[in-house]
Amino acid sequence: MLEQYLWYYIDYNLSNWSDLLSSAEFAYNNQVYEGIKESLFFLEYDRCPRAGPILVKESLQSDLNNLMYKQQEALEQAKVALTLVAERIKWYYDQKVQSILFKVGDKVLLNLKNYQTMEQAL
Numbered sequence: 001m002l003e004q005y006l007w008y009y010i011d012y013n014l015s016n017w018s019d020l021l022s023s024a025e026f027a028y029n030n031q032v033y034e035g036i037k038e039s040l041f042f043l044e045y046d047r048c049p050r051a052g053p054i055l056v057k058e059s060l061q062s063d064l065n066n067l068m069y070k071q072q073e074a075l076e077q078a079k080v081a082l083t084l085v086a087e088r089i090k091w092y093y094d095q096k097v098q099s100i101l102f103k104v105g106d107k108v109l110l111n112l113k114n115y116q117t118m119e120q121a122l
Helices: 002-009 017-030 040-045 064-096
Strands: none
Touching (some): 040 064
């Protein structure tokens, strides 16, 4: 994704790509991912980054327990979202794959390419 981003915005002689790395990193970390329904930055710091100039303010003291609780809650939500995505992927895969039921006595073809017997192992 980073390479595609840079290809769209660099100039014709490829000289300004290093100037765009910080904005590319910002865009990547601030992107909301479908699987976790949050951005990577939000999951790590429990807030969205600011895109404009930052004004100097007094630093706010936040309760560490509250911060840890929010971070743990965000992690749990991400786990639930990833579980839902895994189930959705499984459902789509199962739609395309044909299950074959075998009965006792059915003849099947086996690939013995990587099969080892006890004599071969010694």
